[in-house]
Amino acid sequence: MGTTQRRQGWEWRVAGWTVRHPGFVAMPAAAAASVAQFGPATVGGAAAGALAAGVGWYRGHPESWEAVVAPRLRAVCRRWLSRAYLGPGWSRVVEACGLVTVHRVTGVMSVPRIIRIRSHSPSTETVYVRLLFGQTPKLWEEAAEALAVALRAERIGVERVGPQVIALIVQRSEPFDQVIVPPDLPADADAASLGRVYLGETEYGSDWHAPLIGQHWLVSGATGSGKNSVTWMALRACAPLIRDGLVRLHVINPKGTELNALTPVAYRYAESDGDIVEVLSGFWEIMQDRKKVLAEQGRRTFDMSHHTPLDLLLVDELGAVTGYGDRSLTRGAQAVLPLILSQARALGGTVIGALQEPTKDVIPQRDLFSLRVCLRSTSAGHPDMVLGEDMRRRGALADEIPNEPGSAGIGFVVKQRSRTPMRVRAAYCDDTDVADLVRVAGWPHTELAATG
Numbered sequence: 001m002g003t004t005q006r007r008q009g010w011e012w013r014v015a016g017w018t019v020r021h022p023g024f025v026a027m028p029a030a031a032a033a034s035v036a037q038f039g040p041a042t043v044g045g046a047a048a049g050a051l052a053a054g055v056g057w058y059r060g061h062p063e064s065w066e067a068v069v070a071p072r073l074r075a076v077c078r079r080w081l082s083r084a085y086l087g088p089g090w091s092r093v094v095e096a097c098g099l100v101t102v103h104r105v106t107g108v109m110s111v112p113r114i115i116r117i118r119s120h121s122p123s124t125e126t127v128y129v130r131l132l133f134g135q136t137p138k139l140w141e142e143a144a145e146a147l148a149v150a151l152r153a154e155r156i157g158v159e160r161v162g163p164q165v166i167a168l169i170v171q172r173s174e175p176f177d178q179v180i181v182p183p184d185l186p187a188d189a190d191a192a193s194l195g196r197v198y199l200g201e202t203e204y205g206s207d208w209h210a211p212l213i214g215q216h217w218l219v220s221g222a223t224g225s226g227k228n229s230v231t232w233m234a235l236r237a238c239a240p241l242i243r244d245g246l247v248r249l250h251v252i253n254p255k256g257t258e259l260n261a262l263t264p265v266a267y268r269y270a271e272s273d274g275d276i277v278e279v280l281s282g283f284w285e286i287m288q289d290r291k292k293v294l295a296e297q298g299r300r301t302f303d304m305s306h307h308t309p310l311d312l313l314l315v316d317e318l319g320a321v322t323g324y325g326d327r328s329l330t331r332g333a334q335a336v337l338p339l340i341l342s343q344a345r346a347l348g349g350t351v352i353g354a355l356q357e358p359t360k361d362v363i364p365q366r367d368l369f370s371l372r373v374c375l376r377s378t379s380a381g382h383p384d385m386v387l388g389e390d391m392r393r394r395g396a397l398a399d400e401i402p403n404e405p406g407s408a409g410i411g412f413v414v415k416q417r418s419r420t421p422m423r424v425r426a427a428y429c430d431d432t433d434v435a436d437l438v439r440v441a442g443w444p445h446t447e448l449a450a451t452g
């Protein structure tokens with residue numbers, strides 16, 4: 001086929017645009033047809049009625065308006081009123097960031113097309129883009145910082161959506177400007193759901209949930225980043241189950257701070273090196289016994305019951321326990337912790353570990369933690385270390401979360417399906433909430449609480 005320097009005719013380009021955006025033709029056409037059919041007064045009356053209904057909805061039921069209408073309205077405004085996403089503006093942005101291609105012979109510039117925009121929260125929008133022939137998602141990941149400057153965004157994450165399609169997560173401002181208040185404690189064991197524990201909110205304005213049963217969680221963050229808020233939210237979900245003996249807490253608290261509030265409700269509690277090794281070994285023995293019980297019962301999966309409760313191991317300062325603590329401690333911990341992490345999930349053992357400095361030697365078997373949360377970190381290498389390779393480049397800028405009290409509890413997790421980082425904020429339990437939790441979880445058999 002020959003090569004020409006002529007561009008495609010404008011009428012073809014207009015026709016293509018119209019096919020891609022049928023609403024722009026269909027809506028005026030429908031309005032004109034309605035006026036012709038029913039007369040301007042009837043159509044005007046219907047439009048005024050619809051407007052009044054919209055205003056009524058906006059004023060009368062803000063929650064459903066925010067959930068249903070606001071994201072759509074925001075998306076339309078961003079798409080068609082923001083100059084950055086309109087034809088020439090978007091071309092300028094992607095050209096400046098080196099994301100266009102230029103035909104070798106004709107010199108015609110091809111611009112990646114915006115397929116659609118979604119805006120689930122006022123601070124964040126998701127821009128779906130069709131890649132040009134020869135482009136890779138990685139190219140866009142590498143240009144993310146330049147794109148953020150060009151679009152005047154705080155952060156841009158790049159998510160692979162499908163063949164030739166990526167989503168740019170454009171964070172315009174901090175989505176979390178308020179402390180998130182935890183929901184009420186579950187009234188009884190039936191109301192507690194460990195398959196879907198409420199942890200806080202996501203940058204899209206939706207609730208952040210994670211399963212606890214059959215999982216291990218890892219929370220990493222610099223000092224003062226709010227690591228314990230994730231642990232407290234897990235414990236809130238468990239409170240009535242702890243009271244009823246369906247969940248048992250094994251608490252390892254080398255720093256001796258904050259988690260010591262759990263002493264009255266812990267099944268086992270340890271602060272000193274010797275006690276820590278003993279609690280870890282005891283936990284592993286329980287798991288081995290559980291293996292026998294399940295085998296005797298001919299069961300392959302664990303069901304929470306009084307006979308086989310969920311054993312929840314909380315390890316504050318995992319780094320000290322596995323890495324930089326006294327040798328007798330780290331050697332003892334390393335003898336059993338990898339076994340616990342690899343085998344306990346199916347046996348009704350769950351681990352929640354918190355650490356400050358995520359390095360290879362202090363995170364034992366990172367991939368065995370199914371939920372990994374990276375709160376504010378002190379190094380650009382930490383997000384990848386905790387969340388997985390390339391996560392910082394895809395937008396998990398945990399090292400850029402400001403070091404100030406207003407940012408505590410904010411961090412990143414990885415969306416399971418798309419392997420993309422998502423900004424989240426954990427709800428915050430203050431001292432009164434912790435006291436309530438301990439009161440509700442108050443276990444009648446505290447005399448069994450062992451070490452510590």
Ligand SMILES: Nc1ncnc2c1ncn2[C@@H]1O[C@H](COP(=O)(O)OP(=O)(O)OP(=O)(O)O)[C@@H](O)[C@H]1O
Pocket residue numbers: 179180221222223224225226227228229356405408409410425426427428429
């Ligand atoms: N989820 C949250 N939302 C809002 N503020 C929070 C949240 N979590 C903690 N904070 C605030 O941040 C402060 C520090 O939190 P916290 O001590 O739990 O951090 P940390 O990561 O456990 O620190 P360290 O490693 O030093 O123990 C708390 O006193 C509280 O005021």
